[in-house]
Amino acid sequence: MKLSNMTKFWISFVLAIPMLIQMLLMPFHFMFPGHNEIALVTTTLIMGLAAFPYWRSAWQAFKKHAANMNTLIALGTSAAYFYSIFAMLTHRPVYFESAAFVTVFVLLGDAMEEKMNHNASQALSALLKLQAKSAQVSRAGHFITVPVAEVKPGDLIRVRPGEKVPVDGIIVSGSTDLDESLVTGESMPVHKQSKDHVIGATLNTTGTFTFKATQVGADTLLAQIVDFVKQAQASHAPIQNLTDQLSHIFVPIVIMIAIITFVIWYSILAAPLVKSLLFAISVMVIACPCALGLATPTALMVGTAKSAKMGVLIKNGEALQKASQITTLVFDKTGTITKGEPAVTDIIGKPEVLQVAASLETASEHPLAQAIVRRAGSLQLSPVTDFKAVAGKGVTGQLNGKDAAIGSTKLLTEDLPIELKQEADTLQQAAKTVLYVSLNQKIIGLIALQDTPKNNAKAVMSTLAKRGFKTIMLTGDNPAVATQIAQQVGISEVLAGVLPTDKSAKIAALQAKGEKVAFVGDGINDAPALSTADIGIAMGSGTDIAIESGDIVLMQDDLAGVVKALALANKTFNRIKLNLFWALIYNTLGIPIAAGLFVSLGFVLSPELAGLAMAFSSISVLLSSLALNRMKPAPLA
Amino acid sequence: MMMLSQWLVLIIGLLLIAFTAWWFFGKRHSVSQVADRVGSEQIGRITVAGGYSPETLVFKRGIPATIKFDLRDSTACLSEVSFSQLGIKEKLNRQAQTEISIPTDKVAEFNFACGMNMFHGKVIVK
Numbered sequence: 001m002k003l004s005n006m007t008k009f010w011i012s013f014v015l016a017i018p019m020l021i022q023m024l025l026m027p028f029h030f031m032f033p034g035h036n037e038i039a040l041v042t043t044t045l046i047m048g049l050a051a052f053p054y055w056r057s058a059w060q061a062f063k064k065h066a067a068n069m070n071t072l073i074a075l076g077t078s079a080a081y082f083y084s085i086f087a088m089l090t091h092r093p094v095y096f097e098s099a100a101f102v103t104v105f106v107l108l109g110d111a112m113e114e115k116m117n118h119n120a121s122q123a124l125s126a127l128l129k130l131q132a133k134s135a136q137v138s139r140a141g142h143f144i145t146v147p148v149a150e151v152k153p154g155d156l157i158r159v160r161p162g163e164k165v166p167v168d169g170i171i172v173s174g175s176t177d178l179d180e181s182l183v184t185g186e187s188m189p190v191h192k193q194s195k196d197h198v199i200g201a202t203l204n205t206t207g208t209f210t211f212k213a214t215q216v217g218a219d220t221l222l223a224q225i226v227d228f229v230k231q232a233q234a235s236h237a238p239i240q241n242l243t244d245q246l247s248h249i250f251v252p253i254v255i256m257i258a259i260i261t262f263v264i265w266y267s268i269l270a271a272p273l274v275k276s277l278l279f280a281i282s283v284m285v286i287a288c289p290c291a292l293g294l295a296t297p298t299a300l301m302v303g304t305a306k307s308a309k310m311g312v313l314i315k316n317g318e319a320l321q322k323a324s325q326i327t328t329l330v331f332d333k334t335g336t337i338t339k340g341e342p343a344v345t346d347i348i349g350k351p352e353v354l355q356v357a358a359s360l361e362t363a364s365e366h367p368l369a370q371a372i373v374r375r376a377g378s379l380q381l382s383p384v385t386d387f388k389a390v391a392g393k394g395v396t397g398q399l400n401g402k403d404a405a406i407g408s409t410k411l412l413t414e415d416l417p418i419e420l421k422q423e424a425d426t427l428q429q430a431a432k433t434v435l436y437v438s439l440n441q442k443i444i445g446l447i448a449l450q451d452t453p454k455n456n457a458k459a460v461m462s463t464l465a466k467r468g469f470k471t472i473m474l475t476g477d478n479p480a481v482a483t484q485i486a487q488q489v490g491i492s493e494v495l496a497g498v499l500p501t502d503k504s505a506k507i508a509a510l511q512a513k514g515e516k517v518a519f520v521g522d523g524i525n526d527a528p529a530l531s532t533a534d535i536g537i538a539m540g541s542g543t544d545i546a547i548e549s550g551d552i553v554l555m556q557d558d559l560a561g562v563v564k565a566l567a568l569a570n571k572t573f574n575r576i577k578l579n580l581f582w583a584l585i586y587n588t589l590g591i592p593i594a595a596g597l598f599v600s601l602g603f604v605l606s607p608e609l610a611g612l613a614m615a616f617s618s619i620s621v622l623l624s625s626l627a628l629n630r631m632k633p634a635p636l637a
Numbered sequence: 638m639m640m641l642s643q644w645l646v647l648i649i650g651l652l653l654i655a656f657t658a659w660w661f662f663g664k665r666h667s668v669s670q671v672a673d674r675v676g677s678e679q680i681g682r683i684t685v686a687g688g689y690s691p692e693t694l695v696f697k698r699g700i701p702a703t704i705k706f707d708l709r710d711s712t713a714c715l716s717e718v719s720f721s722q723l724g725i726k727e728k729l730n731r732q733a734q735t736e737i738s739i740p741t742d743k744v745a746e747f748n749f750a751c752g753m754n755m756f757h758g759k760v761i762v763k
Contacts, residue, residue: 005713053711060687060710061756067661068755070687070712110713117717117752231724240754247755252661256654263650267643293714293753316724 003049005111012050012104015042019097036088039096043081051077051103067251069288073106075255076284080607083277095278095607102285102611109290109615116622117298130182131201131222135166138210155213159204167200167216174209178202183222184540184555185311228313228553232304233297237317239576240296247289254287254591261595278607282594286610287587291617295579298625303572306629311555312565314572319551323535323569325516329464329562330495330507332521332529333475333482336539337457337489337559340522342368342449344375345432348423349445355379357406357437357447360397363387368433369395371449372406394435402440412436412443420446431481450484457489459636460559465490469566470515474498474506474529504532520562537562564633571631579621586617669693669761672702679703679741681760685718685729686710689749689758696762702741704760705734717752720760 003011019042022035032038051074058074061067080099087094136143138156148166151157156172159165165178175193180186180202189205192198198211200220217223258280265276296317304314314320331337347354358376361369363384384404387397394407405411416424416436424434424446432448461471472493475482482496495506507529510517519526519533530536530550538550539557552569554561590613592598594605605613639647670691672681679702681694686709696702706718708729719726720737729735739747739760747760 057687057710057712057715062660062687064688064690064692065661065663065665066688066756068688069714069753114713230726234719234721234724234726236721244754249662252657255657259650259653259657263647267639267647267650270639270643289755290714290753293755297719297752297754 005107005114008050009104009107009111012046012100012107015046016097016100016104018042019100023097036094036096039094039100040085040088043084043096043100046100046103047077047081050107051081051099054103054106067255069251069290069293071251072254072284072288073102075258076281076607077103079277079281083274087274093274095274098278098281098607101608102281105608105611105615106285106288109618112615112619113290113294113622116619116626117301119626130164132164132166136160149217151213151216153213153216156210157213158208158210159198160208161204161206163204165198165200165202165204165211167213168220169198169211169213169215171196171198171209171211174207176207176209177205179205182309183225183311185309186556186558225308225313225555228315229304229308232314232316232319233301235300235316235318237296237300237321237573237576239321239573239580240317243292243296243580247293250287250289250292254284257287257591257595258283265596279594279596281607282596282605282610283591285607286590286594286605286614288614289583289587290614291583291586291621292580294618294621294625295583296576298622299572299576299579299628302625302628303568303575303631306631307565307568307572310564310568310631310633312561312568313553313555314565314569315551315553319535320569320573322516323518323552323566324573326469326518326535326566328470328472328510328515328517330472330474330510330517330519330529330533331491332503332519332526333473333477333485334451335522336520337473337491338451338453338485341451342371342433343452344371344447345450345452346427346448347445348448349420349437349443352439353437353445353447355381356399356404356439356444357435359384359399360387360395360404360406363397364389364395368435368449372435372447399439403438404440405438406435406447408435412438414438414441414443416443429480431478431484453485453489454559456558456560456636460563461490463563463636467563467566472510474503474519476500500526501528503529507532518562518566520559537565560633560636563636567634568631572628575624575628579624582624583617583621586613590617669695671695672697672704674700677701680705682707682734683758684709685715687715688756692757693759693761696739696741696760698741698744698762700741702739702762704737704739706737707734714751714753714755718749719752719754720747720749722747 018038022032054070055074055078058071061071077099080095084094084096132148134145135148135151136158137146137151143158151167157166171192171194173194177189178192179189180199182201183199201222261283262276262280265271265279266273300317307314334340354376357372358379359381361372362381382399384397384399389395390411394405394411396405427434427448432450435447436443437445464471471491472495473482473486473491474495476498477496479496482494486494498506507517507519517533518535518537519529520537521530522539530538535552536550537552540553540555552565554565593603594610668691672679672694679696679700681704683704684690684707706729708731716729718729725737727735727737741762745762750757
């Protein structure tokens with residue numbers, strides 16, 4: 001039979017309509033002529049089409065000493081159906097509609113579940129479909145359009161405005177702004193120029209550029225993300241262990257409760273046979289543990305896919321659960337809290353200091369030099385002649401015919417004016433690197449540089465503190481520099497001078513004190529610390545993911561991602577707990593009601609209603625999981 | 638005063654409860670099967686019908702291994718199989734068998750289950 005559950009549902013539903021009309025007319029004492037015969041025929045068709053697969057599956061399971069939701073459905077529907085045939089032959093009231101409607105509702109639940117599961121898993125493969133279909137590849141000097149599958153590493157590819165970058169690579173010529181939101185979650189376009197990495201499936205906005213393909217096919221970043229998330233979706237969360245254990249014994253216990261229900265009603269309370277039977281059937285139908293089984297995997301599936309779209313990759317259910325229990329966050333300093341490269345912090349002296357320094361440094365590739373040039377920005381620079389780099393000291397050259405130099409004290413030939421000396425001392429005490437600038441044999445000023453905190457570091461730390469997290473900075477740098485940075489961003493605790501090999505020991509010490517520790521690092525140098533921590537959060541560079549090292553991988557080199565990741569993990573895990581709670585409540589409340597415990601209060605659950613409630617419980621859990629798609633990153637406080 | 642039929646139902650009910658407990662909870666060894674060797678590969682076949690047969694599949698270490706799932710069941714849950722330790726979640730197909738390769742580089746046990754985690758099976762590499 002190749003009918004989908006949805007088709008089967010509609011056919012069964014149409015077949016059940018006469019019984020529905022009959023049920024509605026019943027209070028008016030109107031009976032269709034031959035209504036029992038009609039019910040027999042339509043119900044038999046429904047059983048054959050829709051209920052039989054459950055019976056067969058239940059029988060196969062029974063032979064293996066196993067019981068599952070199909071067992072309950074099969075027992076409930078077959079009991080109602082065969083009792084009704086017996087009742088019809090012996091001229092008693094029939095209950096075909098119970099068998100028919102339970103089947104219809106169970107099918108509805110199954111069909112909806114298939115559809116929603118499909119939707120949830122679709123979200124992920126939709127990512128892959130966003131790749132470009134073709135690429136303009138240079139072949140024999142001409143750019144020709146080829147399918148993206150034919151692109152090989154090393155190919156030169158041209159991308160024009162409005163086109164998608166087909167594969168991962170490095171820009172060879174041209175510059176542009178790329179919309180990388182699809183892959184990294186970064187909403188602002190990112191400027192790219194020669195030697196920058198580009199990511200496949202990102203959107204080119206303004207310029208035309210040519211790049212060399214480095215990764216294609218399954219090696220591209222997008223393919224790796226999809227793979228990573230797929231694994232997360234198939235994973236288990238430790239909280240599931242409870243339901244796993246429960247699922248082994250749940251169904252047989254429900255069968256026993258149903259038998260007890262029947263026996264008590266019939267033998268002890270002397271209820272009619274059919275009434276006792278209907279209570280027992282209701283118990284089996286409502287106790288279907290579908291919602292319990294769906295609670296965790298569906299939330300995990302939606303939560304991890306949604307997080308991935310926001311640039312937060314969560315490795316598995318265990319990482320998700322642990323991330324929701326974190327108390328302390330330990331940050332690596334260089335490159336995590338700070339930019340990882342020096343920037344000019346102070347310029348002291350004559351107005352032309354920066355112009356002179358930048359003019360000299362344009363030709364140098366030293367990181368300090370580049371920082372000065374960056375700071376100069378659009379300043380008009382003078383041409384330099386006679387440029388000389390003095391290793392370990394600085395650079396010298398001629399600017400408009402005058403001698404100019406920039407460098408450390410070792411480069412100086414003349415004495416330092418006393419006021420500059422004082423300034424330099426203060427700056428050095430603040431753990432800054434000081435460079436002296438001289439023009440015409442005279443020191444005109446100094447420039448101080450430091451590895452500065454990322455722009456939003458302070459906001460991130462205060463947000464984390466407000467949410468009750470303890471923040472600690474861990475670094476191999478000297479205490480003076482570390483304390484300086486910690487003060488700037490608002491971290492209270494500093495562990496400085498820690499050798500790379502001792503970082504994981506420091507984390508273990510925190511754990512010994514009962515803290516649940518997350519370590520945030522760049523994922524390249526910090527592998528031991530990342531794996532020792534309860535949760536390792538690896539900050540990505542945006543071009544390759546440190547998949548192996550982190551439990552959570554941030555696609556963007558942005559500290560705000562830490563706040564986002566913790567919030568997303570928390571929301572998803574809370575949703576799992578909520579789902580499990582609902583699913584358990586359904587059963588713990590549903591079973592006694594179905595068993596007729598509250599009959600005296602007027603609460604009666606017919607098998608049809610039990611079937612509807614069962615379908616509704618699965619659907620509500622699914623909807624609750626799908627609602628995770630609406631998660632939004634909370635703003636920084 | 639209970640009638641005969643009520644006594645009968647009570648006794649049969651208790652017997653049924655005892656049977657349910659014995660049938661489902663009684664100690665039983667699960668059926669395990671060693672995978673077939675085909676050339677340089679090992680191929681294990683699992684029939685999916687109201688559960689997995691065999692429930693436990695044994696592979697030899699170091700030889701590439703594949704499981705072929707043959708879906709003979711049309712209920713929603715069994716139409717998906719997931720190996721959570723391996724990060725695999727696959728839709729099964731009634732028309733064609735679904736192949737899943739199992740890493741055999743080291744001794745290991747991998748549990749697998751249906752979409753709702755109601756049916757369980759195990760793969761042993763030794």
